[in-house]
Amino acid sequence: MSIMSNVFGEHKLPREHYLNATYGIRSWLLTTDHKRIALLYLASVTFFFFVGGLFAAMIRIHLLTPGGYLVSPETYNKLFTMHGVAMIFFFLIPSIPAVLGNFLVPIMIGAKDLAFPKINLLSWYIYLIGGGFVLYSFSTGGLDTGWTFYTPLSSVYSNSAVTPAVIGIFINGFSSILTGLNFVVTIHTMRAPGMTWFRLPLFVWAQYATSLIFILGTPVIAITLLLAGLERMFHLGFFNPALGGDPILFQHLFWFYSHPAVYIMILPAMGVVSEIIPTFSRKPIFGYAFIAGSSIAIAVIGFLVWAHHMFLTGESTYAALAFSLLSYLVAIPSAVKVFNWTSTLYKGSISYDTPMLYALGFIGLFLIGGLTGLFLACLGLDIHIHDTYFVVAHFHYIMVGGAVMGYVGGLHFWWPKITGRLYPEFLARTAAVVLFVGFNLTFFPQFILGYLGMPRRYHTYPEEFQALNVMSTAGASILALGYLLPMVYLIWSMRYGKIAGPNPWPATGLEWKTDSPPLTENFHVTPIVDWEPYDFSRRPDLGLIAGGSLAPAHGDD
Amino acid sequence: MHRTGELYGQFQTLEQQKDSAALGMWVFLVTEVLFFGGLFLTYTINRHAFSTAFGVSSNTLDLWLGGFNTVVLIMSSMTMAMSVWAAQVGKKKQVTVFLILTLLLGTTFLGVKVIEYTQKFQHHLVPAYHFDITYHSNHPLATDKPEEIANEKEELEKAVDRKNPANDQDLNAHAQLYFSLYFGMTGLHALHMIVGAGLLVWLIKESLRGRFTPQYNTPVEIVGLYWHFVDIVWIYLFPLLYLIDRHR
Numbered sequence: 104m105s106i107m108s109n110v111f112g113e114h115k116l117p118r119e120h121y122l123n124a125t126y127g128i129r130s131w132l133l134t135t136d137h138k139r140i141a142l143l144y145l146a147s148v149t150f151f152f153f154v155g156g157l158f159a160a161m162i163r164i165h166l167l168t169p170g171g172y173l174v175s176p177e178t179y180n181k182l183f184t185m186h187g188v189a190m191i192f193f194f195l196i197p198s199i200p201a202v203l204g205n206f207l208v209p210i211m212i213g214a215k216d217l218a219f220p221k222i223n224l225l226s227w228y229i230y231l232i233g234g235g236f237v238l239y240s241f242s243t244g245g246l247d248t249g250w251t252f253y254t255p256l257s258s259v260y261s262n263s264a265v266t267p268a269v270i271g272i273f274i275n276g277f278s279s280i281l282t283g284l285n286f287v288v289t290i291h292t293m294r295a296p297g298m299t300w301f302r303l304p305l306f307v308w309a310q311y312a313t314s315l316i317f318i319l320g321t322p323v324i325a326i327t328l329l330l331a332g333l334e335r336m337f338h339l340g341f342f343n344p345a346l347g348g349d350p351i352l353f354q355h356l357f358w359f360y361s362h363p364a365v366y367i368m369i370l371p372a373m374g375v376v377s378e379i380i381p382t383f384s385r386k387p388i389f390g391y392a393f394i395a396g397s398s399i400a401i402a403v404i405g406f407l408v409w410a411h412h413m414f415l416t417g418e419s420t421y422a423a424l425a426f427s428l429l430s431y432l433v434a435i436p437s438a439v440k441v442f443n444w445t446s447t448l449y450k451g452s453i454s455y456d457t458p459m460l461y462a463l464g465f466i467g468l469f470l471i472g473g474l475t476g477l478f479l480a481c482l483g484l485d486i487h488i489h490d491t492y493f494v495v496a497h498f499h500y501i502m503v504g505g506a507v508m509g510y511v512g513g514l515h516f517w518w519p520k521i522t523g524r525l526y527p528e529f530l531a532r533t534a535a536v537v538l539f540v541g542f543n544l545t546f547f548p549q550f551i552l553g554y555l556g557m558p559r560r561y562h563t564y565p566e567e568f569q570a571l572n573v574m575s576t577a578g579a580s581i582l583a584l585g586y587l588l589p590m591v592y593l594i595w596s597m598r599y600g601k602i603a604g605p606n607p608w609p610a611t612g613l614e615w616k617t618d619s620p621p622l623t624e625n626f627h628v629t630p631i632v633d634w635e636p637y638d639f640s641r642r643p644d645l646g647l648i649a650g651g652s653l654a655p656a657h658g659d660d
Numbered sequence: 661m662h663r664t665g666e667l668y669g670q671f672q673t674l675e676q677q678k679d680s681a682a683l684g685m686w687v688f689l690v691t692e693v694l695f696f697g698g699l700f701l702t703y704t705i706n707r708h709a710f711s712t713a714f715g716v717s718s719n720t721l722d723l724w725l726g727g728f729n730t731v732v733l734i735m736s737s738m739t740m741a742m743s744v745w746a747a748q749v750g751k752k753k754q755v756t757v758f759l760i761l762t763l764l765l766g767t768t769f770l771g772v773k774v775i776e777y778t779q780k781f782q783h784h785l786v787p788a789y790h791f792d793i794t795y796h797s798n799h800p801l802a803t804d805k806p807e808e809i810a811n812e813k814e815e816l817e818k819a820v821d822r823k824n825p826a827n828d829q830d831l832n833a834h835a836q837l838y839f840s841l842y843f844g845m846t847g848l849h850a851l852h853m854i855v856g857a858g859l860l861v862w863l864i865k866e867s868l869r870g871r872f873t874p875q876y877n878t879p880v881e882i883v884g885l886y887w888h889f890v891d892i893v894w895i896y897l898f899p900l901l902y903l904i905d906r907h908r
Contacts, residue, residue: 216670218680284687292680293670322691326698330844337788339840340833341702347834352705356698629672 114604116523117618124623135220136623141206142521143227148194148202149590151234154241155189156586158182163545163579169566179562180247181263187250189241192272193234195502196364198510199371200317201230201282204310206521208286210614210621211304213295213630218288226281229274236271240264249560251361254342254353258334269332276325279367283317286310295613297632304612304636305394309374312398316363316370316405324360327353351416358409366405368502369469370398372509373440376462379516380444382610383459384451385647387637390443397436404433414485423482430480437473441466456608457528460535461512468504468542472497475550490560493553496546504542511538511589518593519607523620524600530592538585544578609645611637616644666876678878685882689889692852696893699848703841703900706834712826713834715905716819717793717842720785720812722776726902729772730894736765737891744884747867747877755880756867762887763860766853773850777843785839793835845897852890859883 121138131139162182165173174182205223209216217223240246244264248257257265290303290311303311330341331353340346342353381388388394410418410426444466453459475497479485488494512535519525548571553559557568564572606615611634617626634641662669671677707714743758780786784795797813800806818824820831828834863883866872872880 214670218670219684220670280691284684284691287687288680288684291683292676318687318691319694322695323698326695330698330702333840333844339787340837341840347706347710347830347837349705349709352702356701624669 114602116602117620117622119622120523120618120620121623122523122620133224135216135224137205137209137217137220137223138521138621138623140223140227141202144197144201144205144230147227147230147234148198151189151193152198152586154238155186155194156583158186158189160579160583162186163576165562166564166572167576169564169569171562174562176562177247178245180249180560181245183560184246184249185241188237188246188268188272190502191250191364191368192275193230193237195368195506196279197230197282198368198506199375199513200286200310200313200367201226201278203306203375203510203513203517204286204313204371205282207517207614208289208307208310209293210617210625211307211612212290212293212298213613213626213632214289214293215624215626215629217285218293219285222281223285226278226285229278229281233271233273233275233278236267236274240266240268240271243267251357252328252331253357254331254334254348254350255344258331259343259345266332266335269328269335273325273328273332276321276328279317279321280325283314283321286314287318290314295630295632298613299632301392301395302632302634302636303395305377305388305391305398306371306374308395309370309377309398312402313367313370315399315402316367319406320360320363320367323356324364327356327360351413351418354413354416355410358412359406362409362412363402363405365498365501366401368506369509370401372465372506372513373398373469375509375513375516376444376465377440378610378612379458379462379512380447381637382516382608383454383456383462384448385454385639386447386451387635387639388443389446389449390439391636393439394443397439400436401433404429404436408433408480411480411485414482415489427480427482431477434473434477434480437469441470441473455532457526457531457535458512458516460532460539461508461515464535464539465505465508465512468500468508468539472500472504475500488553490558491553492549492557492559495559496549496553499546499549504546508538508542514589514593516608517614518596519603520614520619520621522597522600523603523618524596525603525607526589526596526600527592530588534585534588534592537581537588541578541581541583541585545575545582546578548572548574548578606645609647611639611642611645674876678881681878681882682885685885689885692889696845696848699841699845700896700900703845706837706841707900707904710828710834710837711905712819712828713793713831714838716815716831717785717835717838718901718904719815719906720783720793720796721842721902722779723902723906725772725776726898729769730898732765732769732772733891733894736762736769737888739765740884740887744877744880747872747880748874750874752867752870752872755872756864759860759864759867759880763857763864766857766860770850770853770857773846780839780843787836787840787843791832791836791839793832842901845901849890849893849897852893856883856887856890859886 121136124136131143134140134143161173162179165171165179165182171179205217240263244262246265246268247263248261248265252265252269257269290307294303333339334341334343334348338346340348342348342350344350377388377394408426408430410422411430414423414427444462475493478488479494479497515526515531552568552571552575555568557564603619605617605619607619609615613630613632614621616630639645639647667674667677671680739758739761743755743762746752746754746758782801784790784792794816797809797816800809816831819826819828821827822829860883863880866879
């Protein structure tokens with residue numbers, strides 16, 4: 104490391120790294136380097152984020168007035184459907200695993216690459232093909248079934264372009280499956296000497312748990328949508344009651360994947376937070392084994408709660424009771440995480456760098472999202488607030504307040520590693536605060552709207568709900584600014600940002616022991632791990648002076 | 661990543677590479693179990709809901725062809741296992757011979773499947789394409805045995821007879837559901853067989869070059885895993901589709 108920094112602590116970019124190892128469009132499109140594939144994913148999920156964001160903006164503008172003048176009711180149905188499909192299948196699910204996970208998992212465990220680099224590239228192409236089908240559906244008639252594709256609406260009655268959308272999501276599923284498969288095998292077989300299971304960073308544990316859901320859940324949604332698609336194309340009757348099929352069976356199969364899919368979105372974000380909190384508290388994480396175990400517990404219990412989406416379909420009371428109880432159980436490992444993070448903060452030497460702001464924001468928003476989830480797991484209360492804006496607010500607190508906050512926070516945290524440069528700290532902190540304020544202003548009023556009885560997916564609402572809806576739309580505008588800001592300064596920093604050096608925070612993980620940006624092979628020599636995770640005290644290489652006051656993590660700009 | 665001999669650059673040792681490949685295939689097979697699982701669940705629920713229509717429909721399948729195919733597949737699993745063994749002990753010639761045998765048995769299975777599908781097509785039992793469960797009994801071919809046609813007719817009449825407690829007034833729709841699942845499940849299985857056959861062709865080509873040795877035989881082993889899995893799917897499909905409630 105001393106090669107990289109001179110006596111004044113100024114850093115230089117390493118002479119050779121994965122970004123300048125080879126040049127040309129072919130070297131990117133045919134790369135098998137997990138770090139480059141991560142950047143390919145970064146570009147494509149960002150594209151879909153803005154597609155989904157555009158639909159969200161139109162929804163919010165339409166709902167400014169009770170009558171809604173912007174679009175027709177039919178178009179409104181398409182807007183919320185396409186918003187959901189773009190955001191869930193093509194942004195949230197691949198975001199952290201395929202971008203940050205792809206970049207970090209091999210480096211964090213001290214490997215040169217994932218176990219199957221070509222399959223990794225294949226999964227990106229599969230994602231693109233699936234995304235292409237879905238964009239084709241969006242642009243040739245749109246999609247109006249809701250992101251849930253409930254039959255027989257999707258398989259018989261809808262007049263929108265359901266078939267290409269279903270094919271696209273079916274294809275995209277294999278991208279998730281291959282990513283999950285790659286991670287599981289890599290974490291099992293590619294760990295560096297000394298990197299035992301209980302020395303793995305918690306981010307890797309979270310990716311492992313997520314991969315389990317990819318592997319066990321995604322095939323089920325694939326076959327379900329395949330059957331629904333065949334039903335639509337060939338007028339078969341798997342889920343069509345008129346032909347003897349069972350629409351409730353579709354819902355069971357759909358939610359068997361799509362509830363665990365929520366944990367696909369939130370678990371990796373929890374992994375990000377588990378990395379950020381100890382770094383900016385300068386303290387080993389509290390209850391490492393419990394946080395690791397709770398990731399696995401969430402993945403496992405998450406598979407046993409799907410029918411809480413179906414309390415109102417007339418499922419048996421006893422089944423509903425069991426699913427209600429199991430849904431409450433998920434709160435336990437989730438709470439274990441929150442308590443452990445806050446205990447890590449306790450008496451820590453906290454610095455409020457940008458990633459830390461996102462992590463703290465995550466804890467607060469996830470707490471609200473999680474607690475309102477308990478309302479919905481409650482059989483009696485769910486009857487009242489089912490399919491209202493309360494549900495919409497709840498899952499946006501988890502998916503946007505939780506997953507997206509974690510993703511953006513993680514992008515900032517590892518940006519110096521990915522690009523070798525720092526982003527402008529003041530702007531970044533401002534953006535984090537803008538996001539937090541904008542998010543709460545958008546979605547908190549929706550809890551109240553839902554509780555007062557405003558149903559979701561309606562293009563119109565009674566006049567007394569207008570004030571809260573205007574607040575929500577105003578919040579959404581602030582939120583949009585909060586997303587555009589990082590977009591601008593992160594791109595700016597790729598060229599003009601201050602050189603970061605190998606470990607700017609400093610943090611304890613293996614990824615910070617190599618160059619920023621790393622070599623194509625990640626490490627000059629395969630590292631040997633002889634320290635415990637998140638241990639600052641026995642790590643002279645971090646440059647923290649024992650007994651002295653801790654340097655501000657971000658320098659003094 | 662650069663490749664040195666059979667070792668890809670991201671791995672440290674051949675053993676690590678082999679472990680990764682084998683684990684990767686096992687994980688893939690887990691996803692396959694869940695993929696087929698959705699179909700098995702749909703089938704089981706409908707079999708329970710419409711047992712009369714499903715019983716009548718499964719009786720139209722040719723037990724002899726199905727049984728023959730089951731034997732063929734089990735034999736192919738044996739030859740596949742033999743080729744893995746031959747690769748492990750370094751009998752290079754036998755690897756190729758057993759792989760070719762496996763491929764022949766696999767294509768035999770697919771050929772018989774073509775005969776069965778053709779039959780269903782002629783009997784108007786392809787869903788959404790003039791589907792009519794009574795067509796065959798009303799339009800028998802010259803080669804059909806008269807008493808079998810009479811049996812079939814009697815069974816169909818009984819299935820819609822209101823005096824029969826297990827009657828099904830929507831027999832044709834529910835029979836079509838059966839055949840949707842029949843074609844879905846056997847079609848998906850056949851697709852996996854075709855992929856497997858393609859992999860076998862590649863293995864045969866590589867083994868003719870003498871690539872598989874006791875030190876390096878991972879491809880044979882993991883294609884073997886895949887092949888056995890596809891066979892096991894059929895071992896479940898055969899009784900589910902052909903044997904339950906068989907009475908003719």
